[in-house]
Amino acid sequence: MSDAGKIIAAAGLEQLVRLLRARGFEVWAAREQAEALSLQPIESAEDLPRGRIEAAEAGKVRLVASGRDAYFDHTLPMQGLKRLVSPPEERLFACGEDLVPHETPPAATPKAVIGARPCDLVALDTLTQVFQDGPQEDRRYRARREALFLVAVNCARPAATCFCSSMDTGPRAEAGYDLALTELYEPEAHGFLVEAGSAAGGELLEALEGEPASAADRQRALAVSEAAAAAMARAMPSDVEGLLKRAYEHPHWEAVAERCLACANCTMVCPTCFCGTVEDRSSLDGATAERWRRWDSCFTLDFSYIHGGAVRKETASRYRQWMTHKLAHWHDQFGRSGCVGCGRCIGWCPVGIDITAEAQALADALPAAKEA
């Protein structure tokens, strides 16, 4: 039965929250905060921003009334799942002059996320590849990742900044979730198709009150995803990887730099930007020091510092580094794109730089057949 999924009533979301809490999970979801969405703990399904949708464009994200009381017409909180598995800052260890480290174990509170979006699930898998499958496993990351229970929501109404279809990461979740919901909002019935993607998800699905889903129900859910894909306005140009590898010295980087503030917002909201640094915080008497790990950004001058100064002094070279790493060199390093098409960098850029538009501008400027 659970293989085919269940149809639950809209009110069943409250039972889902209760079941997750009963299993020891802190339940998190996108909540409304200052006319935007922020990933926060919730107490009940009442906390979900029902009837809200993003009015998003380059340089602007604002939550507005969606005109109906669906739960998930909005899409993305300003930050993805990254902060749950790789916190913005954490203490690694403390030591004195004897240099014997006293380690701080990670607090891996079991967390369940309701409303994880397909692109964010792919982003999480991308991060896992960096921190768990590299030369060394980041045990802190693993502890937090394994403590996550993910309830995906397939997107119904993409924001204007979304371009997951062209990155093949959405709008329907293919993997990486425990449960996946598709909201079926119809005049005569408002409910969800719930499908399980893991054993833990299957167990929870058994406990949810609902009816076995029929083939017609699943077809209705697929139609939601197809409509969402069709509604997506933005797209990444094809072969952006090859394009960027021919564009190291292109003058277009200077054109972007005239607008880019090097503020690092795009890297802070990007769900796959994994760069970090470690810094010392010492006690006032200097007897002990703590090592703190925190997010870093390739847009800062210090990022590329080697003796004698920073390698990337100009904003143009820093923007090139970010975009080329994300869309081209990620393939060399990890065998996939580092972009999942969530569009956060477009909406949260204070000057409205649009990564899809910059890629298109380079595509227009560089003939496909031209050699580097």
Next chain:
Amino acid sequence: MNDAAAALAEQGGDPGLVPRPFEVVGTRRELDDVVTLELAPLDGQALTFLPGQFTMLYLPGIGEIPISISGDPARPERLVQTIRSVGAVSEACCALQPGARIGVRGPYGRGWPLEAALGRHLIVLAGGLGLAPTRPIVTWALENRSKLAGLHLLYGARTPDAVLYPTQLLGWAGAEAANVMVTVDRHSDQWSGRVGVVSDLVPELPFDPALGTAMVCGPEVMMRFSLQALEGWGMAPAQMYVSMERNMKCGIGWCGHCQLGPHLLCRDGPVLAAPQVSDLIGVWEL
């Protein structure tokens, strides 16, 4: 659900970003601003390494820096690191006295592909402090001299005062085993040796370029010109290797700082074959 966290707490040690304590057992001032430290692990476990690998050295309250290992790979019980004082951490490292403690992580990165030189003429081309990461090649090569057709060390320093390891260079130059050529960019009255950039020495090498393998380390501009000189002399790029430098922060591919185009240098490098960098080495601010 919390098994991983419990296991982590039990094991008590995260090999990722937590250093091992070492003690300074010897110091040697090499140049005005360069010191070599000899370090011994407090836990007695030798830090075995491959020539070309680096460590992260940590001083509490000051910070952590990447330093190439410059000791003898056959004698790993003493960790030997040559450090130039250029910032807060390196300055503090250079001031350490015997008995002081220092944190060490590593070794990290891919080293020099020594096996690629077997049966061939091994050319070490070093500039400035680039002799420190290449010294383990020379040490290895002298110990394995019979497996090589020849050993050639081409070394360039800015001035006679900046020549690193001068006693050792004289020793190597005096031995039959190695062909040592040293040059300086700017000479003084006391200098009777060669003057000019190190890449200019390449055409003087007394053998067929097809029989050589080159390992190059120094400032990026020096490496760029050295690769050009080697290619101009007739060597195939596939037989040339360089040790590239970017900001190494974590050493294990987690922090993203050391990128050079497609390469995460801490993971894929620092030693790369010339064809891997030929499109990158001249690119502005890459």
